[in-house]
Amino acid sequence: MLEEMKKRVYEANMDLPRYNLVKFTWGNVSEIDREKGLFVIKPSGVDYDKLKPEDMVVVDLEGNVVEGKYKPSSDTPTHVELYKAFEKIGGIVHTHSTWATSFAQAGKDIICYGTTHADSIYGTIPCSRNLTKEEIESAYELNTGKVIIETFKDRDYVATPAVLCKNHGSFAWGENAKKAVYNAVVLEEVAKMAVLTKIINNEVEEAPKSIQDKHYNRKHGKNAYYGNKVEV
Amino acid sequence: MLEEMKKRVYEANMDLPRYNLVKFTWGNVSEIDREKGLFVIKPSGVDYDKLKPEDMVVVDLEGNVVEGKYKPSSDTPTHVELYKAFEKIGGIVHTHSTWATSFAQAGKDIICYGTTHADSIYGTIPCSRNLTKEEIESAYELNTGKVIIETFKDRDYVATPAVLCKNHGSFAWGENAKKAVYNAVVLEEVAKMAVLTKIINNEVEEAPKSIQDKHYNRKHGKNAYYGNKVEV
Amino acid sequence: MLEEMKKRVYEANMDLPRYNLVKFTWGNVSEIDREKGLFVIKPSGVDYDKLKPEDMVVVDLEGNVVEGKYKPSSDTPTHVELYKAFEKIGGIVHTHSTWATSFAQAGKDIICYGTTHADSIYGTIPCSRNLTKEEIESAYELNTGKVIIETFKDRDYVATPAVLCKNHGSFAWGENAKKAVYNAVVLEEVAKMAVLTKIINNEVEEAPKSIQDKHYNRKHGKNAYYGNKVEV
Amino acid sequence: MLEEMKKRVYEANMDLPRYNLVKFTWGNVSEIDREKGLFVIKPSGVDYDKLKPEDMVVVDLEGNVVEGKYKPSSDTPTHVELYKAFEKIGGIVHTHSTWATSFAQAGKDIICYGTTHADSIYGTIPCSRNLTKEEIESAYELNTGKVIIETFKDRDYVATPAVLCKNHGSFAWGENAKKAVYNAVVLEEVAKMAVLTKIINNEVEEAPKSIQDKHYNRKHGKNAYYGNKVEV
Numbered sequence: 001m002l003e004e005m006k007k008r009v010y011e012a013n014m015d016l017p018r019y020n021l022v023k024f025t026w027g028n029v030s031e032i033d034r035e036k037g038l039f040v041i042k043p044s045g046v047d048y049d050k051l052k053p054e055d056m057v058v059v060d061l062e063g064n065v066v067e068g069k070y071k072p073s074s075d076t077p078t079h080v081e082l083y084k085a086f087e088k089i090g091g092i093v094h095t096h097s098t099w100a101t102s103f104a105q106a107g108k109d110i111i112c113y114g115t116t117h118a119d120s121i122y123g124t125i126p127c128s129r130n131l132t133k134e135e136i137e138s139a140y141e142l143n144t145g146k147v148i149i150e151t152f153k154d155r156d157y158v159a160t161p162a163v164l165c166k167n168h169g170s171f172a173w174g175e176n177a178k179k180a181v182y183n184a185v186v187l188e189e190v191a192k193m194a195v196l197t198k199i200i201n202n203e204v205e206e207a208p209k210s211i212q213d214k215h216y217n218r219k220h221g222k223n224a225y226y227g228n229k230v231e232v
Numbered sequence: 233m234l235e236e237m238k239k240r241v242y243e244a245n246m247d248l249p250r251y252n253l254v255k256f257t258w259g260n261v262s263e264i265d266r267e268k269g270l271f272v273i274k275p276s277g278v279d280y281d282k283l284k285p286e287d288m289v290v291v292d293l294e295g296n297v298v299e300g301k302y303k304p305s306s307d308t309p310t311h312v313e314l315y316k317a318f319e320k321i322g323g324i325v326h327t328h329s330t331w332a333t334s335f336a337q338a339g340k341d342i343i344c345y346g347t348t349h350a351d352s353i354y355g356t357i358p359c360s361r362n363l364t365k366e367e368i369e370s371a372y373e374l375n376t377g378k379v380i381i382e383t384f385k386d387r388d389y390v391a392t393p394a395v396l397c398k399n400h401g402s403f404a405w406g407e408n409a410k411k412a413v414y415n416a417v418v419l420e421e422v423a424k425m426a427v428l429t430k431i432i433n434n435e436v437e438e439a440p441k442s443i444q445d446k447h448y449n450r451k452h453g454k455n456a457y458y459g460n461k462v463e464v
Numbered sequence: 465m466l467e468e469m470k471k472r473v474y475e476a477n478m479d480l481p482r483y484n485l486v487k488f489t490w491g492n493v494s495e496i497d498r499e500k501g502l503f504v505i506k507p508s509g510v511d512y513d514k515l516k517p518e519d520m521v522v523v524d525l526e527g528n529v530v531e532g533k534y535k536p537s538s539d540t541p542t543h544v545e546l547y548k549a550f551e552k553i554g555g556i557v558h559t560h561s562t563w564a565t566s567f568a569q570a571g572k573d574i575i576c577y578g579t580t581h582a583d584s585i586y587g588t589i590p591c592s593r594n595l596t597k598e599e600i601e602s603a604y605e606l607n608t609g610k611v612i613i614e615t616f617k618d619r620d621y622v623a624t625p626a627v628l629c630k631n632h633g634s635f636a637w638g639e640n641a642k643k644a645v646y647n648a649v650v651l652e653e654v655a656k657m658a659v660l661t662k663i664i665n666n667e668v669e670e671a672p673k674s675i676q677d678k679h680y681n682r683k684h685g686k687n688a689y690y691g692n693k694v695e696v
Numbered sequence: 697m698l699e700e701m702k703k704r705v706y707e708a709n710m711d712l713p714r715y716n717l718v719k720f721t722w723g724n725v726s727e728i729d730r731e732k733g734l735f736v737i738k739p740s741g742v743d744y745d746k747l748k749p750e751d752m753v754v755v756d757l758e759g760n761v762v763e764g765k766y767k768p769s770s771d772t773p774t775h776v777e778l779y780k781a782f783e784k785i786g787g788i789v790h791t792h793s794t795w796a797t798s799f800a801q802a803g804k805d806i807i808c809y810g811t812t813h814a815d816s817i818y819g820t821i822p823c824s825r826n827l828t829k830e831e832i833e834s835a836y837e838l839n840t841g842k843v844i845i846e847t848f849k850d851r852d853y854v855a856t857p858a859v860l861c862k863n864h865g866s867f868a869w870g871e872n873a874k875k876a877v878y879n880a881v882v883l884e885e886v887a888k889m890a891v892l893t894k895i896i897n898n899e900v901e902e903a904p905k906s907i908q909d910k911h912y913n914r915k916h917g918k919n920a921y922y923g924n925k926v927e928v
Contacts, residue, residue: 023417025459026348045459070460074450096348102425105345106433113569114631116490116560133442140446167346167439185487193566195432200659201570207631210597214604218538227489227509228534255881257923258812277923302924306914328812334889337809338897365906372910399810399903427895483719577801578863580722580792649719653794660798664891668802671863674829678836682770691721691741692766 001058001067002040005031009040010053012177016095017048019185024048026169027095028073030059031177032083034090037061041079043070074141081145082173086157091177093184096169099191100184103127104164110190111206113197117190118207118215120183122159125190126151130166144168159216162187233290233299234272237263241272242285244409248327249280251417256280258401259327260305262291263409264315266322269293273311275302306373313377314405318389323409325416328401331423332416335359336396342422343438345429349422350439350447352415354391357422358383362398376400391448394419465522465531466504469495473504474517476641480559481512483649488512490633491559492537494523495641496547498554501525505543507534538605545609546637550621555641557648560633563655564648567591568628574654575670577661581654582671582679584647586623589654590615594630608632623680626651697754697763698736701727705736706749708873712791713744715881720744722865723791724769726755727873728779730786733757737775739766770837777841778869782853787873789880792865795887796880799823800860806886807902809893813886814903814911816879818855821886822847826862840864855912858883 012029016022025048030041040056057068063080065072073079079092095101103110110125112118117125128151135143148163148171161183162172172183197204219226244261248254257280262273272288289300295312297304305311311324327333335342342357344350360383367375380395380403393415394404404416429436451458476493480486489512494505504520521532527544529536537543543556559565567574574589576582581589592615599607612627612635625647626636636648661668683690708725712718721744726737736752753764759776761768769775775788791797799806806821808814824847831839844859844867857879858868868880893900915922 023421024414026351043460074458098421098425099428101346101348102428102432105425105429105439106436108432114565115633116565119490130440131443133440136442136446140450167443169347182488189487189562193562193569195428196563196566196659197569199431199663200566200572204570207569208594208597210600211595211631214600218604226538228507255885256878258815275924306922330885330889331892333810333812334892334896337889337893337903338900340896362904363907365904368906368910372914399907401811427892431895578797579865580797583722646720653719657794657798657801660795660891661801663895664798664804665802671801672826672829674832675827675863678832682836690770692739 002033002036002038003053005033005040006056007053009042009056009177010051012091012093012181013042013051014048015178015181016093016184019181019188021095021097021181021184021188022048023096027093028075029091029093029177029181030073030079031091031180032089038066039079039083041072041076043068044073046070075144077139077141078145078148078171081142082148082171085145085149086152086173088158088175089161089173089180090175091180092171092173093177093180094169094171095184095188097184097188097191099195100164100170100187101168102195103191104166104168104170107166110164110187110194112190112212113194113204114207115211115215116193117186118212119219120186121162121190122156122216123212124206125160125162125164125187126155127164128166159220234265234268234270235285237265237272238288239285241274241288241409242283244323244325244413245274245283246280247410247413248325248416251413251420253327253329253413253416253420254280255328259325260307261323261325261409261413262305262311263323264321270298271311271315273304273308275300276305278302307376309371309373310377310380310403313374314380314403317377317381318384318405320390320407321393321405321412322407323412324403324405325409325412326401326403327416327420329416329420329423331427332396332402332419333400334427335423336398336400336402339398342396342419342426344422344444345426345436346439347443347447348418348425350444351451352418353394353422354388354448355444356438357392357394357396357419358387359396360398391452466497466500466502467517469497469504470520471517473506473520473641474515476555476557476645477506477515478512479642479645480557480648483645483652485559485561485645485648485652486512487560491557492539493555493557493641493645494537494543495555495644496553502530503543503547505536505540507532508537510534539608541603541605542609542612542635545606546612546635549609549613550616550637552622553625553637553644554639555644556635556637557641557644558633558635559648559652561648561652561655563659564628564634564651565632566659567655568630568632568634571630574628574651574658576654576676577658577668578671579675579679580650580657582676583683584650585626585654586620586680587676588670589624589626589628589651590619591628592630623684698729698732698734699749701729701736702752703749705738705752705873706747708787708789708877709738709747710744711874711877712789712880715877715884717791717793717877717880717884718744719792723789724771725787725789725873725877726769726775727787727876728785734762735775735779737768737772739764740769742766771840773835773837774841774844774867777838778844778867781841781845782848782869784854785857785869785876786871787876788867788869789873789876790865790867791880791884793880793884793887795891796860796866796883797864798891799887800862800864800866803862806860806883806890808886808908809890809900810903811907811911812882812889814908815915816882817858817886818852818912819908820902821856821858821860821883822851823860824862855916
């Protein structure tokens, strides 16, 4: 069932330690088949060096396991909420990558200071509000998803495919699992650069809107002219 | 004697350079057999690239070498004190990992700013007091153990399995050698994140108690629901 | 056509991830044949792990593709402008390397604080002005080149072979592609050291002119005495 | 001639990129045969990936090349001065390692904040004064040596085997080439920790003398009890 997708999701999960985004099992990637209404996600708490494509778990949009010998990631209810609300996305990744997580712990948005950010993520990467005690104690992972969705109620989740979860970590997404991981790498790198930029110049302001627009649009949308027709 | 444990302790010691927690011989891991009252520890000052499982040293709870061609780690008396006082632990690791050691040198506790910390270590990671001149000059390594124990007199050493030794380095522990090393990796990562978090937001406060409790409890205790029944 | 140069440019491009100057496809290197008036450059947006020497694109000094199955790097018009204005250079590299890019985002020059910098790059590494909205919207990459040239109107581009592009990234150059990458490595390292130097001593001033001159001149010019006659 | 020493010096030079202390050719190691009054040093400006044991250059204590097809390191006169003044040392290393060099650029000593430092280097690691314009322009590398010696006129160069050269880089030394590199690794690590320690606690003070003495003496001198009789 969804064997090709399992391989892709497996590879995307293995990219997390490759790109130095996770230690141990501290991350998970999923990808959805919109027609079937099913997504494939990493099992919970299995070491990366033991993980195999066939260990991936198939889950439906109510969070039920449809196939798989393992329990799915404990963050599965967050993935469910995001897939239901963000209908144009095809893949989701959660990590505790060092610099992005430090922004999440600090409770600060990541301002766009340059084109490395603007090339892939449009505008400020928001940090969500804290969950309330009730939200945490009732259905924590589901409510994590709801608070992310709330954070994007006046934002374009396609143009800004990443969020910081207060005191926790980050989620990023994209048209498929691989692109979601790509965005998580961008997120971590621009988080690091944002810290360094502020250290170098404490008075620094957001990059001018015109250069943000230029770089985002030369890679995205109908007038994009960056890249060749080879796979991302 | 204790051949399987020697292999495990050897592997756990080799994990220290793998996880970038030590340079040269600046660390040591041990594991205890509670029934026999014996523990296995790395020899003192032997290069990691020359270390073999059979080089591990067997020591009793009075610090006597029971088997082994080498002297045990010079920190052996600290391990003895900790095994005697912390009866529920099965493995201990000592490192000079960069970020945790910087907290130890700064004489500051590591506050819990997020779930990366709360997932594995409950609450603040304490920094011990300085040893007195007398404690240093009489039985330094033994007194290092005693001061750690004093630091935990009103703390739960199972829930908070790590400590910073003032001006020195860190000790972490767990149910076995491997889990102790896991906790040392967590310690180093949350130390790094804590520095970055404060740089990003100098006014940052401890994460809310509710999210700390949630993350710690979803991985520990009788209501834990994280992970699958595969080895950690 | 230019097969040897394609191999060199390919190798120089592959050095970017090797020296940790780029992630994904975020960089490009070119080298020029001054007699033929043609340069070889990386194709746009092709993954480094799929790149082959024969994928390199040959471009003339009006920016026309002379040979190649792929589109050249989207930054090609910047390379064209620099080759036309800086007649003594033979290779150009563009990256978003972390520390140099953070200076570019901060809009700050990199002061020469020591001999690591002075050995390879004479004096301050300038940060260009922002492009105007009009410059961005009309011919962005060409105007990026023009603004770099403007930044060097009172500077010696041979002695100072690097520039920071405001809110963007960096360009470095040299007598060939390999030397351009060498200078990009120096740029990234001295950017990192400059941040750390200021953290250690916020009052620090530029290194004395005499030591800057000494180190630059012992490696460059007719009285150079550093190195052996083996290839750089 | 001195074939075994050439191999050791070659290996010690290759350790510089292995321990991430240098980029390109920015470092050099030498070792001396005190009976013969000759030392072996890396050739100048030869890439590490092309270096071979037989490329090492043999030099006498007046700085004359006794054997070798290449010019010796341009820093050879500094090595000569140090070997002549510091009669108990057997190996010297020069690097531009990132964190130590940042202290040199900042013109600040490295205070001893903990046992990682005290285990190998006794007390403060001094930063030398600037060379005068005359010292730079006449015999720069020789005067670099003289200024280091001046920096140690009231210090014990055996107990404190490292120095920061203002606006430049560092030298470290030891009983042989390998031990000199070991001390250079320690220097870089304690430089990094010292920066982080100050960031964590801006009021931090030097570690108590008693713990510095304890750690230094448990590894050095006639009452040392650290380590086993296997090679360092």
